[in-house]
Amino acid sequence: MAKRAHAKRNHQRHNTAHSTQESRRKSHRRNNNIVELHASNINTAYSPQRSDSPLTPRTLAQQQYIKAIHRNTLTFGTGPAGTGKSYCAGALAAQALDTGQVERIIITRPAIEAGEQLGFLPGTADDKFSVYIDAFRDILNERLGAGTVDYCLRHGRIVAAPLAYMRGKTFDENSFVILDEAQNTTPAQMKMFLSRIGEGCKVVVNGDIAQSDIRGLSGLADAVRRLNGVANVATHQFSRDDIVRSGLVRDIIDSYED
Numbered sequence: 001m002a003k004r005a006h007a008k009r010n011h012q013r014h015n016t017a018h019s020t021q022e023s024r025r026k027s028h029r030r031n032n033n034i035v036e037l038h039a040s041n042i043n044t045a046y047s048p049q050r051s052d053s054p055l056t057p058r059t060l061a062q063q064q065y066i067k068a069i070h071r072n073t074l075t076f077g078t079g080p081a082g083t084g085k086s087y088c089a090g091a092l093a094a095q096a097l098d099t100g101q102v103e104r105i106i107i108t109r110p111a112i113e114a115g116e117q118l119g120f121l122p123g124t125a126d127d128k129f130s131v132y133i134d135a136f137r138d139i140l141n142e143r144l145g146a147g148t149v150d151y152c153l154r155h156g157r158i159v160a161a162p163l164a165y166m167r168g169k170t171f172d173e174n175s176f177v178i179l180d181e182a183q184n185t186t187p188a189q190m191k192m193f194l195s196r197i198g199e200g201c202k203v204v205v206n207g208d209i210a211q212s213d214i215r216g217l218s219g220l221a222d223a224v225r226r227l228n229g230v231a232n233v234a235t236h237q238f239s240r241d242d243i244v245r246s247g248l249v250r251d252i253i254d255s256y257e258d
Contacts, residue, residue, distance in 0.1 A: 055091045061242040062088055067233040069204055074197065076224050077206045078180075079238025082089065087181055089204040090139035093176040097157065098144060103174040104157055107136050108193075110184040111162040134162045136180070163189060166196055173200035182207035182220040190219030 003133045041153040057063035062084050069075045069092055077085040096102040140149045140158065163185065171177045179185075179193055197203055205220065212218045227233045 055088065055095060057088070058201040058244050059083065059239050061236070063242075065161050065236045065238070066092065068236050069202070072233070072234040073201070073232040074194070074203045074205070074227075076220070076222065076227075077204065077233040077234075077238065078209055078224065078235065079209070079245060080208055080240055082243040083237060083238035084242075085206040086135060086178075086245055087139055089180075089206060090136050091143050092204075093178060094140050094143035096176050097152070097201070097203050101174075102176045104159065104172075104176070105140075105152075106171060106175055106177040107133055107158070107160045107180070108163050108166055108178070109182075110178040110189065111132070111164065136178070138161070163193060167192055170198045171196050171203065172198045173199045177201060177203045179203070180207070181207045183209050183212040183218045184214050184224075185219030186214065187217055188218045188220040190223045192225065241254055 055066065057066055059183075065075075065077055065085070065088055069089070077089065078177070079085065093102075093105045093107075097105055137149065144152075149158060153160075163179070177197075177200070182190070185193070193205075195202075205223070207218075207220045209218055209221045209224075212220075224235050227236065
């Protein structure tokens with residue numbers, strides 16, 4: 001009887017020890033699967049390899065433009081397509097978010113392009129406007145990784161909205177704001193946008209004044225003229241010689257402008 005009781009106790013101790021070891025192994029496996037998520041390492045299997053190298057200007061004009069953005073609160077970039085205006089602005093915004101210099105990127109543009117208005121495009125308002133920021137999405141994906149961009153979009157670290165939605169909002173401190181295709185703003189829209197600038201934010205306004213899709217005076221041309229010489233405001237003019245896309249693009253633009 002005593003032998004059976006002793007054997008039973010040994011069996012129970014063995015089961016307890018085995019259960020404890022198994023629990024520890026499971027806990028260890030779970031702990032190995034825990035990853036701290038930071039903006040710099042949130043990524044997905046389908047995203048392209050993020051670029052860890054700093055933004056390198058491809059032309060002297062881009063170098064001057066980048067310096068102007070760094071040094072001023074508000075920078076206008078004007079000139080033909082293919083000069084890198086949007087790429088430089090988007091890459092600098094991504095770099096500022098990644099390094100903690102800013103807490104939010106705001107991307108906006110007037111929802112009119114070559115005669116098409118937002119209301120005539122299929123889908124919800126978000127779906128419709130996503131068509132307009134695909135180019136910036138590609139830039140941000142390249143610089144941050146698609147997973148990080150998705151995360152930031154879901155949590156309000158990256159915001160993209162039509163210019164009309166900016167009314168009544170203030171671009172708060174630690175925001176990097178980009179207004180693209182600004183040649184399609186009216187003077188009233190541009191005034192509304194510029195009056196949103198808050199203390200401590202960085203604002204870049206891009207566009208090609210020669211390619212406006214609206215009737216009347218472009219808000220971009222009007223703003224560049226009005227703000228010439230104002231402190232902390234810079235204007236950088238790109239030319240056809242600064243085009244970094246294929247030589248064919250330069251020839252096409254030359255043909256249309258001659």
